[in-house]
Amino acid sequence: MGKTLFEKIWDAHVVVEKESSPSLIYVDRHLVHEVTSPQAFDGLRMNNRIVRRPDLTIATMDHNVPTNDRSLPILDQTSAIQIKTLEKNCKDFGIKLFDINSPNQGIVHVIGPQLGITLPGSTIVCGDSHTSTHGAFGALAFGIGTSDVEHVLASQTIWLEKPEPFEIRVEGKRKKPHAVTAKDIILSIIKNIGTAGGTGTVIEYSGEGIADLSMEQRMTICNMSIEGGARAGLVAPDEKTFDYLRNRQYTPKNYESLVEYWREHLTTDKDAKFRKTFTLHIDNISPQVSWGTNPGMTCDVTDSVPSSEDYSNGDENQKKAADKALEYMNLKSGTPITEIKIDRVFIGSCTNARLEDLIEASRVIKGQKVSENVRAMVVPGSQMVKKQAEEMGIDKIFTKANFEWREAGCSMCLGMNPDILSPGERCASTSNRNFEGRQGTGGLTHLVSPVMAAAAALEGHFVDVRNLDLN
């Protein structure tokens, strides 16, 4: 029987295999950041261990870095300590660090591909669940906890139970592709399969709807695999993949010979079997807006906020969850999504803060002004994205429209730095999680695409961006 792409990458990385037990899997790339690593380095010190392969390990600081003026000291002392700790750990253990002043600094999942560190057919781990982003390049990439960060630092391997392959086919063509985006595809998928739909699996995204996407759009899709419960998500590499990674700062010297090998090997065999399959037809999908407190609680922009009965389909536990979500979100069922007023807009995060995202959003706002009731900010995914956007004059479009244009980091996706919502503030956000309090205690998050967020910033409420002239 043939193998899926995931199974091929898995098999190529098994170091030790035991009957019905986890396998020891080799890790080709280990990305490290300041929040989930300090305890791992402490563990190494306590046991007199070294980092086995510093040459496969790269660190940056992203989760709690301030996004205002980088020449100012960090006021939050606990953040400052965490950042200093990463600096010391990288120095002590010989790890390459892109620190707060590096032109390569940025969200770890944005800089990996940009620097050519992410490679097809490789295994990539990081103490962050959105490591799945790198799967867009045909890598097997997944998030791990801090104990496993320590384990990988010490051994360059990880014990893993083999996940099942899950095929998600995206068929058809989007009408108005500047209005209906990769974010709307992945939110539609999660709405359908549920937030636990992918538990225990690695998703392979395929079909015309994926082949049509740019690399940056594929990253948005793979990024949110974890929101569908999957361990990882990946896309078989094609010429777009190989072109994207060519001539980056850390692209390997023997890149072309690797590409030849990857072209031949990194595909799912025709007779391979998936454990499950789901197909999404995208000809008629709409821009998506989340209304609840998990990413599965999402509807079309043309819909109204559902009732808990409609949402739960007879499942008592889901009904309770929906009631709790509606109460937390301060929403009444039956309210049209386009009548929901917002206070804040956040364009950023490892889901949607790459150059294309910023270009698309800037096309919506060009020559216009943010609604006077709204505070809007753009946080580029990396310093490199920021620089490229500035070279194109995109920062000016945002700042003229009264958006704040900030330095790179995770920022208000998770609110570990000073960029947070106040209690009761409602935000249109391009990030990945609408959990209670995620963007600030008592904050209310609606997940949307960059163009939907930009349009909401101008109008002060959600609008159907298909009605704008974007194509």
Add this chain to the structure above:
Amino acid sequence: MDSFKKLKTIITPLDQVNVDTDQIVPKQFLKLVQKSGFGKYLFFNWRYDEHEKQKQDFVLNDKKYQNSQILVTGENFGCGSSREHAVWALKDYGFLVIIAPSFADIFYSNCFKNGILPIKLEQKIVEKLKQESGELEVDLENQILKTHNEKISFNIDSYKKKILLEGLDDISQTLKFEEKISQFEKQSIIPSVL
């Protein structure tokens, strides 16, 4: 790592599905650089109001459960962020067993690295345990739960069971395979980053 063999306490029923790790330990407490002391932040936004006073309607604030070491909850527990701080907080607070119909993958794996036993049971058995809300004996060696009137068996991967029973240090186990790791590295086609 601490080993886990057996315990008997009252259960704490947390009647919610899809409890994410942002709820288990909110982000403002992720800035610590050690593993200890996270118990006081467990379910912080559900346990405390904006003046940091205990909310009376949250189950952990019910004195009846204060010595409980077993949390019984809904499906997809621990979804979202990979933060191991969630497991450190549960452990530091005193929970050593978590029972649910399903767990998110990364959270499930993190439990075993910290001496917490996560048990997957059928939804209807979980519901019944939550409703009875009584004492439960958890016996890992024999993979048996005992309530006042019945015995329930549960499944667990044999390697993970051994790790918990013996409190094994994962890394020293792995480093025994040094030769195989080195062998693998010699034939790997993926080059160094630098």
